[in-house]
Amino acid sequence: MTCTFLTCPPVMSADGDPLVAFFLAEGYDLDRLRAEHADDGSGRCRACGGPQSGRFRWPCDTRRAADRAVERQRADRDTTS
Numbered sequence: 001m002t003c004t005f006l007t008c009p010p011v012m013s014a015d016g017d018p019l020v021a022f023f024l025a026e027g028y029d030l031d032r033l034r035a036e037h038a039d040d041g042s043g044r045c046r047a048c049g050g051p052q053s054g055r056f057r058w059p060c061d062t063r064r065a066a067d068r069a070v071e072r073q074r075a076d077r078d079t080t081s
């Protein structure tokens with residue numbers, strides 16, 4: 001198994017998506033992340049799309065992974081409670 005991050009996340013079962021697993025393992029503030037990576041009103045990500053780049057279509061990879069991580073947390077909560 002290859003790890004693309006500096007610290008290998010202990011959770012590797014998040015649908016095989018390393019970014020989702022990373023967010024969950026690191027305890028990221030997903031609400032804030034999702035708020036930051038929001039549609040800027042023209043179909044681009046506010047956080048990823050800079051003045052010159054403008055090629056990061058929304059939802060970006062980060063936003064999609066954060067959304068999946070939230071779903072994942074909810075699913076875990078539902079099954080464990």
Ligand SMILES: [Zn+2]
Binds near residue numbers: 038045046056
């Ligand atoms: Zn983004």
